[in-house]
Amino acid sequence: MLVTARFRRMVQETAGGLPRQFWWLWVSTLVNRLGAFVVTFLALYLTSSRGYSASYAGLVAALFGLGSAASSIVAGVLTDRVGRRPTLLAAQLGTALFTAVLGFTDGQAAIAVVAFLVGFCNNATRPAISAIIADIVPAADRVRAYSLNFWAINLGFGLSSAVAGLIATHGYLALFLLDALSTVLCAVVVFVRIPETRPDAPAAKADEPAVGLGTVFRDRRFMAVVGLTLLLALVLQQGSTTLAVDMGRWGITSTEYGLVIGLNGLLIVLLQIPLTRWVENRSRSAMLAAASLFIGWGFGMTALAGSSAWIYALTVAVWTVGEILYTPTLMGLIAELSPARARGRYQGVYSLSWSLASFLGPAAGGVLLERAGSGVLWxxxxxxxxxxAAGYLLLGKRTGAATGPGPVAVVEAVAVPAPGAAPGAAPAAEVGQAPARA
Structure with a gap:
C-alpha cells in the first residue's frame, strides 16, 4: 500500500495540473513517433533496396537536413503570422504527402528533391508545437511539460525502431505508407482537439518596435543560447554518425553497436521523468552547465573505449544523462525568453541550431575522424x-540567475503585454534578457 501511495503521488507530481490540450498534443506526438520509420531507415533503403551508393545516401540525408534548416525560419514566421494550428496542420499533412510520394519516387534527382521536401515539412512542426506548449502551460510547469513531450518522442521512436525492421521485411513501401498514415492521424488529433493558442496581438503603440526576425537575431542573450545549443547539437550528432564508424574500426559488431546505442533510448524512457522532477526547481544555468559537461565529456570518454563495448555503453550512459537534463531545461528557458507574440520566430531560430547541426555535424565529425583520428574527434x-558549460554559467551570472522558481527577470527591450492585460500592466515577457533562473 505504501509503494502504491508513493507511485500515485509520483504520477500526480509528474502529470498532474497540465491542461487537457497539452495531453492531446502529447498523444499526437507519441502517435507520430510510433510511425516515424522513414528517417531512421532512409539510408539503408537507398543503399540496400535501391542500390544507390553510400555517398548518394549521404547527399540525400544532407538535403533532408537542409530542408529542415530552411523550414525552421519559415515555419517560425508562419506560426506567429498565420497561427500555431494551421501551421502545424499544414506541416503534418505536407509531411504525410511527401513521405508517401517518396516511397514511389524513382531516379536520383527526384528522390533528392522529395527528401528535401520531407525534411522541410517534417521540421516545420517543431516551432508550432513548442509555441503551443508555451502558450497553454504555465511558466512554472513548462520544464515538466517539455520533458513529458521529449519522453513521448523517445518512447515512440524506440518502439518504432524495434518494429520497423520487421515491417521492412515485407517491403520498404510499407514503411513509407505507415509513416504517412501515422502523420495523418496526428493531423486529425490536432484538427479535432487542439484549438488555436496564438495570443491576440495587442494594439501596437506608436513608439513600440515591431517584433520581427531582426528582433530575434539582435537579441544577444537569446542568440548566445542558440550558439551554445548549436555547439552541443554538433556533439550529439556524433552519436548517430561517427560513433558507429569509430566502433566499427575497433572491431565492434553492428549487433553490439545496436545494443550500445539502444541504451540511449532506454535510459531516456526510464530516467526522464524522475530526473526532471529533481531538476525542475533548480538553477537553469547550473543544470545547463552540468548537462553540457555530461554531454561533452561523455563523448570525450569514447577516446578511452578502444575495443570494449562495455566502455562504449558507459559513455553512452553518461551523455544520455546530459541529454535528459539538457533538453527540457533548455526548452523551458527558450519559452521564457520568447515574447508571446513572437514565440514562433524564437522557436524557429532555436530549431535552426539543431537543423544546422544535423547538416554540419556528420560532415565535420567525419573529417576530424578521418584526418585527425578518433582521439582528436572525441x-x-x-x-x-x-x-x-562555461557559456551557460557566464550567462547565468550576468543575468543574476536565481536558483529556484521565480518570475522572469526583465530589463529593456520589446515589452509584450499579456493578452487582455489592463493598461499599464506588467509585460508577459520581454526580449533581450534571460529569465531569473537562466
Whole structure:
C-alpha cells in the first residue's frame, strides 16, 4: 500500500495540473513517433533496396537536413503570422504527402528533391508545437511539460525502431505508407482537439518596435543560447554518425553497436521523468552547465573505449544523462525568453541550431575522424561541452540567475503585454534578457 501511495503521488507530481490540450498534443506526438520509420531507415533503403551508393545516401540525408534548416525560419514566421494550428496542420499533412510520394519516387534527382521536401515539412512542426506548449502551460510547469513531450518522442521512436525492421521485411513501401498514415492521424488529433493558442496581438503603440526576425537575431542573450545549443547539437550528432564508424574500426559488431546505442533510448524512457522532477526547481544555468559537461565529456570518454563495448555503453550512459537534463531545461528557458507574440520566430531560430547541426555535424565529425583520428574527434567533443558549460554559467551570472522558481527577470527591450492585460500592466515577457533562473 505504501509503494502504491508513493507511485500515485509520483504520477500526480509528474502529470498532474497540465491542461487537457497539452495531453492531446502529447498523444499526437507519441502517435507520430510510433510511425516515424522513414528517417531512421532512409539510408539503408537507398543503399540496400535501391542500390544507390553510400555517398548518394549521404547527399540525400544532407538535403533532408537542409530542408529542415530552411523550414525552421519559415515555419517560425508562419506560426506567429498565420497561427500555431494551421501551421502545424499544414506541416503534418505536407509531411504525410511527401513521405508517401517518396516511397514511389524513382531516379536520383527526384528522390533528392522529395527528401528535401520531407525534411522541410517534417521540421516545420517543431516551432508550432513548442509555441503551443508555451502558450497553454504555465511558466512554472513548462520544464515538466517539455520533458513529458521529449519522453513521448523517445518512447515512440524506440518502439518504432524495434518494429520497423520487421515491417521492412515485407517491403520498404510499407514503411513509407505507415509513416504517412501515422502523420495523418496526428493531423486529425490536432484538427479535432487542439484549438488555436496564438495570443491576440495587442494594439501596437506608436513608439513600440515591431517584433520581427531582426528582433530575434539582435537579441544577444537569446542568440548566445542558440550558439551554445548549436555547439552541443554538433556533439550529439556524433552519436548517430561517427560513433558507429569509430566502433566499427575497433572491431565492434553492428549487433553490439545496436545494443550500445539502444541504451540511449532506454535510459531516456526510464530516467526522464524522475530526473526532471529533481531538476525542475533548480538553477537553469547550473543544470545547463552540468548537462553540457555530461554531454561533452561523455563523448570525450569514447577516446578511452578502444575495443570494449562495455566502455562504449558507459559513455553512452553518461551523455544520455546530459541529454535528459539538457533538453527540457533548455526548452523551458527558450519559452521564457520568447515574447508571446513572437514565440514562433524564437522557436524557429532555436530549431535552426539543431537543423544546422544535423547538416554540419556528420560532415565535420567525419573529417576530424578521418584526418585527425578518433582521439582528436572525441577530445574536441569534450572541449565543446566545457565551452558550452562555461557559456551557460557566464550567462547565468550576468543575468543574476536565481536558483529556484521565480518570475522572469526583465530589463529593456520589446515589452509584450499579456493578452487582455489592463493598461499599464506588467509585460508577459520581454526580449533581450534571460529569465531569473537562466
Amino acid at each position: 577530445g574536441a567533443c569534450g572541449v565543446c561541452g566545457t565551452v558550452a
